Amino acid sequence: MTASRTAFEDRLREIGRQRYHDKHPFHHLLHSGGCTADQVRAWVINRFYYQASIPMKDAAFMSRVEDPALRRAWRSRIEDHDGTDAQDGGIERWLRLADAVGLDRDYVASKDGVLPATRFAVDAYVRFVRDKSLLEAVAASLTELFAPKIHAARIEGLLANYAFANERSLSYFKNRLVEAPKDVAFGLSWVLDYADTAEKQDAAAAALIFKTDVLWAQLDALHAAYVEPARRPPGAWDPGTYLRAHAAKAS
Amino acid sequence: MTASRTAFEDRLREIGRQRYHDKHPFHHLLHSGGCTADQVRAWVINRFYYQASIPMKDAAFMSRVEDPALRRAWRSRIEDHDGTDAQDGGIERWLRLADAVGLDRDYVASKDGVLPATRFAVDAYVRFVRDKSLLEAVAASLTELFAPKIHAARIEGLLANYAFANERSLSYFKNRLVEAPKDVAFGLSWVLDYADTAEKQDAAAAALIFKTDVLWAQLDALHAAYVEPARRPPGAWDPGTYLRAHAAKAS
Numbered sequence: 001m002t003a004s005r006t007a008f009e010d011r012l013r014e015i016g017r018q019r020y021h022d023k024h025p026f027h028h029l030l031h032s033g034g035c036t037a038d039q040v041r042a043w044v045i046n047r048f049y050y051q052a053s054i055p056m057k058d059a060a061f062m063s064r065v066e067d068p069a070l071r072r073a074w075r076s077r078i079e080d081h082d083g084t085d086a087q088d089g090g091i092e093r094w095l096r097l098a099d100a101v102g103l104d105r106d107y108v109a110s111k112d113g114v115l116p117a118t119r120f121a122v123d124a125y126v127r128f129v130r131d132k133s134l135l136e137a138v139a140a141s142l143t144e145l146f147a148p149k150i151h152a153a154r155i156e157g158l159l160a161n162y163a164f165a166n167e168r169s170l171s172y173f174k175n176r177l178v179e180a181p182k183d184v185a186f187g188l189s190w191v192l193d194y195a196d197t198a199e200k201q202d203a204a205a206a207a208l209i210f211k212t213d214v215l216w217a218q219l220d221a222l223h224a225a226y227v228e229p230a231r232r233p234p235g236a237w238d239p240g241t242y243l244r245a246h247a248a249k250a251s
Numbered sequence: 252m253t254a255s256r257t258a259f260e261d262r263l264r265e266i267g268r269q270r271y272h273d274k275h276p277f278h279h280l281l282h283s284g285g286c287t288a289d290q291v292r293a294w295v296i297n298r299f300y301y302q303a304s305i306p307m308k309d310a311a312f313m314s315r316v317e318d319p320a321l322r323r324a325w326r327s328r329i330e331d332h333d334g335t336d337a338q339d340g341g342i343e344r345w346l347r348l349a350d351a352v353g354l355d356r357d358y359v360a361s362k363d364g365v366l367p368a369t370r371f372a373v374d375a376y377v378r379f380v381r382d383k384s385l386l387e388a389v390a391a392s393l394t395e396l397f398a399p400k401i402h403a404a405r406i407e408g409l410l411a412n413y414a415f416a417n418e419r420s421l422s423y424f425k426n427r428l429v430e431a432p433k434d435v436a437f438g439l440s441w442v443l444d445y446a447d448t449a450e451k452q453d454a455a456a457a458a459l460i461f462k463t464d465v466l467w468a469q470l471d472a473l474h475a476a477y478v479e480p481a482r483r484p485p486g487a488w489d490p491g492t493y494l495r496a497h498a499a500k501a502s
Contacts, residue, residue, distance in 0.1 A: 116372070116464035116465070116467065116468045117368055117371070117372065117468045117471060117472065119375070120368070120371035120372045120374075120375040120465075120468060121367070121368065121371045123371075123375055123378075124370070124371040124374055124375065127374075127378060213367035214367070214371075216367065217367045217368045217371060217472075220368060220472070220475060220476075221368065221468075221471070221472075221475075223475070224471060224472075224474070224475035225471075228479075
C-alpha cells in the first residue's frame with residue numbers, strides 16, 4: 001500500500017535513526033577527543049576519497065537527467081565541491097583539514113594509502129547513481145537529511161578536543177551546515193513527489209539503506225584498520241538472531 | 252622497459268606471495284581449527300556472495316570478447332560454477348558446505364545478511380571486468396595461480412579440525428583443485444602473450460593487485476565483524492612508513 005507523504009517521510013527518517021553513521025563508534029571516538037593523531041589522519045585520508053568522488057557521482061546523475069530544470073537544481077552540488085572562480089570548494093577545504101592535521105596535502109590528494117574497502121564502498125555509490133533509477137539516485141543522497149546534526153557535533157567536538165581544530169581547518173563542515181540543508185530540501189521534496197507507488201517507495205527506502213551501508217562500511221574499514229575490535233554493520237548476519245529465527249521456523 | 256616473459260611471470264607470482272589472501276589471519280584461524288562454528292558460518296555466508304558472482308563476472312568478460320576461440324576457452328568457467336545437465340556446479344557444491352555447517356541453504360542463497368563490505372568488494376570485481384581492458388580482466392583472474400595451494404591446505408585443515416568436513420561438504424574445494432590449474436594455465440599464457448609492452452605489463456600487474464585487494468577486503472570485513480582486532484590491508488596508509496618517507500622528503 002502506498003504510504004502517505006508524511007508516513008513515507010517518517011519511514012525515510014527512521015532509516016537514518018537506525019542506520020546513519022552517527023551511530024558508528026568511530027565517530028564517538030573522533031568527536032570525544034579519543035582519537036590519536038594518526039587515527040584522525042587515517043580518517044582524513046580515507047574520507048578524502050569520498051569527498052573527491054562526490055562530484056563525479058553528481059555528474060553521473062546529471063548525465064542521465066533529461067530535464068534542464070532538474071539539472072540546474074542539481075548543479076550547485078558540483079560547484080560546492082569543486083569550487084568556483086569566486087570560492088574554494090569542499091575538496092579544497094578538505095585539503096585544508098589535511099594540512100591542519102599535519103599531512104602532506106599532495107599525498108592525500110594522490111589517494112595513495114586509501115583502504116581498498118573505502119574505494120570499493122565509494123565506487124559502489126558512484127556506480128549505483130550511474131546504474132539505478134533517478135528516483136533511487138536521489139533517494140540515496142538523502143543521507144544529507146541526517147548530516148547537519150553530525151557536522152554540528154563534529155565542529156563542537158573537534159574544537160573542544162584537538163589542537164588542529166579552528167575556523168580554517170574546519171571550514172569544510174561549516175560550509176556543509178549551509179549547503180546540505182539546501183540540497184536535501186530539494187531532494188526530499190523530489191523523492192516525496194516521485195515515489196507515488198508502494199513499489200517506488202520501497203525502492204527509495206532501499207536506496208537510502210544502501211547509502212547508509214556505504215557510509216558505515218567506510219568507518220568499519222577505518223575502525224578495523226586503525227582502531228580495533230569485532231563489530232558488524234547493521235543488517236549483517238547475526239548468529240543469535242539467525243538461530244532464533246530458524247529455530248522458530250523449524251518448530 | 253618491457254620485461255622478458257619469465258621476468259614478467261615472476262613479477263606476477265611475487266604479487267601473490269606478497270598479497271594473496273592465504274596470508275590473511277582469518278585463513279590461519281579457519282584452517283587451524285580456531286574458528287567457532289559461527290565464524291565458519293559467517294565465512295560460508297559471505298563467501299557465497301563471491302561464488303555466486305563469479306559466473307556473472309565471466310559472462311561480463313565474454314560479453315566483450317569478439318574472438319569465438321577465446322569465448323570458447325572461457326566458457327567452461329561458467330559451466331564449472333553453474334553446473335551442467337551431467338554435473339553440479341560450484342555454487343551447488345558451496346551450498347552443500349552451507350548444509351554441512353548447519354545453515355539453511357535458502358538463507359545462504361538469498362544473500363541476506365551478507366556484509367555490505369563483501370558486496371562492495373565483489374561488485375567492484377564484476378564491474379572491473381565489465382569496464383577495464385580484456386588484458387586487465389584476464390590478469391585479475393590470475394589469483395587462481397595461488398589458489399590450489401590454499402585449497403589443498405584448506406581441505407587438509409578442515410578435515411583435521413571440524414566435524415562438518417567430509418568428502419561431500421568439501422567437494423567444492425576438491426573440484427577447484429582440478430578446475431583452477433586448467434583455467435589459470437590458459438589465462439597466464441594469454442596474459443604473457445598480450446602484455447607485450449611495459450605499459451601493458453604494468454596494467455596487468457595493477458589488475459592482479461586490485462584482485463588481491465578484492466579478496467583481502469572480504470576477509471578483513473569478515474574478521475572485523477566476527478573475529479576481532481585492528482589490522483589493515485596491504486598497501487593501506489601506514490603511519491610509521493608515512494612518517495619516515497615524509498621526514499626523508501623534508502630533510
